[in-house]
Amino acid sequence: MGDIDYQRLAFAYRRHADQDRAPAAPHPVVVVGAGPVGLTAAIDLAQQGVKVVMLDDDDRLSTGSRAICFAKRTLDIWDRLGLGETMTQKGVSWNVGRVFFRDQEVWQFDLLPESGHRRPAFINLQQYYAEGYLHDCASRHPNIDLRWKSKVANVTPHADHVTLAIETPDGPYTLDAQWVVACDGSRSPIRKAIGQESRGRVFRDRFLIADVKMTADFPTERWFWFDPPFHPNQSVLLHRQPDNVWRIDFQLGWNADPVEAVKPENVMPRIRALLGADVDVTLEWVSVYTFACERMDAFRHGRILFAGDSAHRVSPFGARGANSGVQDADNLAWKLKLVLQGKAPATLLDSYASEREFAADENIRHSSRATDFITPKSEASRVLRNAVLNLAKRHVFARALVNSGRLSTPTAYLQSELNTPDAAPFSAARVAPGATALDAPVTLPDGTASWWLDALGGRFVLAHFCGDRAPDAATWARLQAASAHAVPLDVVLVFDTAPACAQAPAGATCRIDSNGLLRQRYDAEAGTGYLIRPDHHIAARWRTLDARHVDAALARATGHAAAVDVRPASAAAIAL
Secondary structure: OOOOOOOOOOOOOOOOHHHHOOOOOOEEEEEEOOOHHHHHHHHHHHHOOOOEEEEOOOOOOOOOOOOOEEEHHHHHHHHHOOOHHHHHHHOEEEOEEEEEEOOEEEEEEEOOOOOOOOOOOEEEOOHHHHHHHHHHHHHHOOOEEEEOOOEEEEEEEOOOOEEEEEEEOOEEEEEEEEEEEEOOOOOOHHHHHOOOOEEEEEEEEEEEEEEEEOOOOOOOOEEEEEOOOOOOOOEEEEEEEOOOEEEEEEEOOOOOOHHHHOOHHHHHHHHHHHHOOOOOOEEEEEEEEEEEEEEEOOOEEOOEEEOHHHOEEOOOOOOOHHHHHHHHHHHHHHHHHHHHOOOOOOOHHHHHHHHHHHHHHHHHHHHHHHHHHHOOOOHHHHHHHHHHHHHHOOOHHHHOOOOOOOOOOOOOOOOOOOOOOOOOOOOOHHHOOOOEOOOOEEEOOOOOEEEHHHHHOOOEEEEEEEEOOOOOHHHHHHHHHHOOOOOOEEEEEEEOOHHHHHOOOOOOEEEEOOOOHHHHHOOOOOOOEEEEOOOOEEEEEEOOOOHHHHHHHHHHHOOOOOOOOOOOOOHHHOOO
16 A cells, blocks of 8 residues: 555546447446545445446546545445555544644544544545545446546436536547436536536635645644644644645635745745744645535436535535545445336435435534634634633633534434334434444454444345344244345344354344443344444334334335425525
């Protein structure tokens, strides 16, 4: 890992047979845009047996580090695709953040204070590495046809397919697709081609990103300064990346000249003021950006589905951009596969739109509030913010008001139309229907240490907590009946002890919760059952399993129920 220079890697354009014949039968899925979101979507679909054509107008991966903070939820998704360990091994893991006001530390926080999780709260990893590892995986998969230097110039939607006009070095051609997944970035040509736009708020401030290479003894933490002595009246963020590269963000103010700001002779004095004059430092990459929080009104337009920056955009503090985009792909892939297989109605894809629009609104709210705190728009707002920072040094209540970027967490679709409401009380609110499944250490029947999320894979799972006794013949028959569906449903038995697991029915998939952490996190007693979606969101849970209830919950989770908009009434016109 890391031996390949992914920033210099160029991919060869190859003429395709589609360019030399009349349009054939539509391809099942065309994914446009080979960034982290598009590559994740393509790999997820391909691993589920869907053939994907992937188009990108360039022949390279990202230039510069760009998105660097990848959250635990994103790593869990990449674990399911077989890439989480690769990302984590290369990345810099961290859980702790520190906030400073002027020359004093205000407080520190731990984003993952409990044990029993495979992945850290975050890793820092340059986007070109993340894209590089995703590309390596995609390029090896036989179900992915990756076409570089293939620019989508126009799209024409039809009732049963979409026609894409593509420009290449050999000239134009057209391609038909049953479904198009648009991951073509914040300027999305596809979005413009169908007459759509993103709406929201652009903040009147500018920030300078500087990636520098140096050897330093700063701990592997997130450090954020408000009004520091070395950059007065502004804010600064410091992060460590792999390869002794450090990310520094400097607030510049709206009146800063972006052309002048990126010149080395103007960047280096800022860096020297922070690090000291004697530190040996090399400037790797520099850019200026403006905050924006916006999204499309709807993420589904017929057979075109928008994901990542093409659908929504947020300010970078909080790491909610790329992480949210990967969760878009995670939400979409299993639904699109079922629709293509005829096992779910096309209206299931409306739940992709409503769930991820809800997530985008949540991210926009958090990002907008953080931006308002970091960049006060009036002197009164600045005085109030500074008072909060001073109070936070000594008072716990004030720390909840400090906002240097509410860091990315998975969205819980608690009001999704795919959920089956609880029929019995549970105390584990963190795994209510719509929430993401929590991980915990478990043991395989042969004694090998493992993780709960590995048992879930990428299909629907019916988890049955057996306690210290194997299910009797009648219970096992009910579980097998519950798993007999056109939509694949795996049954996983969870035991308290290895001796109980040894009595499991032949052929059963089992896990041992020897330390009890899984039972604790899921408020599970003997007989408790959970239906878990392929994207690891909880679909339903019961104190006592009944095959009829499982049937109904699985039907609901695959779109065979009346659709209800999961967004709150005010979300369509959210106040920013």
